[in-house]
Amino acid sequence: MRPLTLGLLLVLLLAAAPPATASGWTQPQGHGFYKMGAQILRGHDFHDGQGRSVQIPTLAQYTLSTYVEYGLRDNLTLITYLPVFERITLNRLEGRPSGFVYTRGEAVNGIGDGELGLRFRLWQGAATVVSAALNLGLALGNDEQASGLQTGDGEWNQRLELQLGHSLYPAPAWIGASLGYDHRLRGYADRFVYNAEIGTHMGQRWHLILHARGVRSLDEGADTVRGGAGGLAANDQRYFSFGPEVLFDVAADVTLSLGTMTGLDLRNTLSAPSLSVGLSTRR
Numbered sequence: 001m002r003p004l005t006l007g008l009l010l011v012l013l014l015a016a017a018p019p020a021t022a023s024g025w026t027q028p029q030g031h032g033f034y035k036m037g038a039q040i041l042r043g044h045d046f047h048d049g050q051g052r053s054v055q056i057p058t059l060a061q062y063t064l065s066t067y068v069e070y071g072l073r074d075n076l077t078l079i080t081y082l083p084v085f086e087r088i089t090l091n092r093l094e095g096r097p098s099g100f101v102y103t104r105g106e107a108v109n110g111i112g113d114g115e116l117g118l119r120f121r122l123w124q125g126a127a128t129v130v131s132a133a134l135n136l137g138l139a140l141g142n143d144e145q146a147s148g149l150q151t152g153d154g155e156w157n158q159r160l161e162l163q164l165g166h167s168l169y170p171a172p173a174w175i176g177a178s179l180g181y182d183h184r185l186r187g188y189a190d191r192f193v194y195n196a197e198i199g200t201h202m203g204q205r206w207h208l209i210l211h212a213r214g215v216r217s218l219d220e221g222a223d224t225v226r227g228g229a230g231g232l233a234a235n236d237q238r239y240f241s242f243g244p245e246v247l248f249d250v251a252a253d254v255t256l257s258l259g260t261m262t263g264l265d266l267r268n269t270l271s272a273p274s275l276s277v278g279l280s281t282r283r
Contacts (some may be wrong), residue, residue: 023165023197024131026121027071035067035280043272044091044230051267059230059270064066065110075121078267080137083112086141088149090229106147113152114138119163127167133180135159150231155186159193172201187222189236191215207247211261212238217268231270238267245276253279 027033041058044055064085070078089107117135124130137159141152161180168174180193199209221235228234245259251253257278263271 015226023131023174024119024121024129024178025165026075026077026119026131027069029071029074031283032068032070033280033282034233035278037063037276037278038046039063039274039276041064041186041270041272041274043270045270045271047266047269049236049268050266053271056230057103058086059232060089060091062087062089065112069119069130070177076095077119079117079119079133080115082114083151084142086112086151088151090208094103106149108142108145108147108149108151110142111140113141115163117159125187125234127169128200129165131163131165133161133163133178135161142231143228145228148226150228150233152153153186153188153227153233155156155188157182157184159183159186161193172225174199180255187235188226189217189226191237192218207249207255209245209247209259210242211245211259212240212242213261229270231268236267237269238265239263239269240265243273253283 036060039061040060042056042058044056046056048054048109064084067079068080072078087107087109087258089105091105115135115137117133119131119133121128135158137155138155139154139156140151141150141154143150143152143154152218155191159180159182161178163176163178165174165176175196175198177196178194182191182193184190193213194216197209197214199207201207215237217236217238219236225235231237241261241263243259243261245257247255249255255278257276257280259276259278260273261276262273263269
């Protein structure tokens, strides 16, 4: 195993995609939530626009990221997400016993596409909160890599979401949901995005969250916009993903999280489970 890959695996144990916050709670003014994360996505099963499985050389994406929520006011939170390092690899594919090389191994390193957003609390009751969020996609990654292993899609999208959170007190649990519309540029199709979660506290230090996330493209994307090799930034995507996240409070203000996600109903995307780890704090 290559040293860099091994290093990422040692760091591993949140997210190549921004943490999908289904609940709408805002941060208190002057306080914030800060997270460093890592994720691995690795597979060789690509699902095309009709959902058919196509075998490709093994594609892997390793991401280190930062995620911040900061309270500008009690009802207004600034949100930033930045993949500070991405490594994408495509395995060498060689015929046997002929030794014919169908594809030679490729790899790229770089920064990924980020996000900058605001969450505004619209209404809050005793146990329920409703918020609106506007997120701007930051095209910081490389979408012109010759081999198609793109660390970004090259477009500055805008996503508007309605978010809801509800405490199940006196039970030590909560639920959250969000629905959003993602307006995309440069030939990429607009899409609906939705998230849901249910979380519970298990004793003083352990917590469990069950996540569900989905994307529904309007299938209006330009045929000439492919989004690179392996479907990491493919156009006209559709999927439903779900999985657990386990959190442990290693100190009074530091939490370690470990999660995995898998997907169903896949279109124009790689079929592979993702593994993620995060270290977070609230201050």
